[in-house]
Amino acid sequence: MSQSADAFPAAHPEAPSETRVASRKPDGVFSTVLVTLLIALIVRTLAFQPFTIPSSSMEPGLVTGDYIIVSKFPYGWSRASAPLNPPLFNGRLFSRSAARGDVVVFRHPARPKETLVKRVIGLPGDQVQVRHGAVFINGRAIRQTPLGKVRDHDEPERIVQQVRETQAEGATYLTYDRGGRGPGDDTSVHVVPPGFYFMMGDNRDNSLDSRWLQPEGVGLLPEENIVGRVEIVLASWRPGASLFKPWTWLALQPDRFLKRVR
Template sequence: MTDTLASPSPSSASRSAKSEVAELIRTVVAGLAIALAFRVVLFQPFTIPSSSMEPGLVVGDYIIVSKFAYGWSRASLPFNPPLPAGRVLGRAPKRGDVVVFRLPRDPSQTWIKRVIGLPGDRIQVRGGQVLVNDTPLSQTPMTIVQDHDDPYRQVLEVRERQPDGRSYVTYDGGTGQAGDDTDIYVVPEGRYFMMGDNRDNSLDSRWPRELGVGLLPAENIVGKAELVLTSWKPAAAAYKPWTWLNLQWDRFIQPIR
């Protein structure tokens, strides 16, 4: 017996091709929807553009931000849509958390700082030392180093410790710097006092919102910075393929403290 190969008609071949294209489109759309939902609801990547959070975060770090850590607000959504204020399943940040937020004076900008003061706290900086409710945060001087992003600038690494034992390293550029001595700020309900770890190179809650951050509204919070996934040297750029492997290899998979 001779096997006979089926020879589909042109019309059936056309229907098959259309079916495959439609299936491909459905798969792509479903994949994009899942990726968008993951980005909107759970995690979102950001790239660090400035030196204000050195030494923990440096220019070129590609970080992952958890949106469910504090619940969701309009700031958590793309384009900051004009939804009612407040947070859904809101949970309060803790002192010492590193937080990504929309800048109050320009919500199209996302900034990153550390939570220093919670609602009801009294915050003051005196001689470069932070006082929370009149109690100085413990500071331990470490080593004089070159600024990671400015090798011509020397800074002192200082380990700062929260009352619950959490610690992180800050940069101190010396005495008499702007922001080393402030008034007392009383943080109202629904607001947070934010500071950069690069204390003498950070516009934050020590300055009014017209210049820095002011006291940050809770609804402006996007999420909690959790992880440095990878890091590119500042000269790298998406439109320069030859720089894509210009990586800071020692900064892969680093938890944000």
């Protein structure tokens, strides 16, 4: 005996589901963008700021194409710490002194829109002099250890002497010496007044720094011109790479990625 089709329950297809999309008002989008930009500005002003190294004056520690991160915390904050160097106030808030051997980014005293990177050599009260390429602080030479000749990183056709310098306080780093008697190998005695620093590039024969007066060189650096301390090389591209040249984006220097700066 066959069972009637009426004995089976009727099939009821499920109602189609709905995916609702809430439209965002233009003022909501604007607020989100504004808050994001404000947070980025605060971080850039108070915490960390990236810079790109465009020249060879800090070889071999920093080379052309390095993408560095600068910390704003170590020395407090000044108008130089903020983007565009706004005329907010003079001096530094929560000021702390730099240490000999620190690598810092700063604004050029004569051209504040121009940012440079050098190493702190002389502190307030120091007497700094260079004799035959050796740096003397308060009459005592920074210890130099020659490490042999190497190829210049940015100019491989040039052979340079690599030297390790060791400060009395323990800071140690590498420098380049091109040999011979360069114009910066012998200087008069520079007395560093309160609130100033004496700066030098590690590539000693290829750096315009405190050995030269402004506007050609840096002269003595006012502490309020310091942007911050260089902490790390985040990434690095070979010279010639550009954001506007996509074929150069992979011209990386991977051995320099995540490299601490000393």
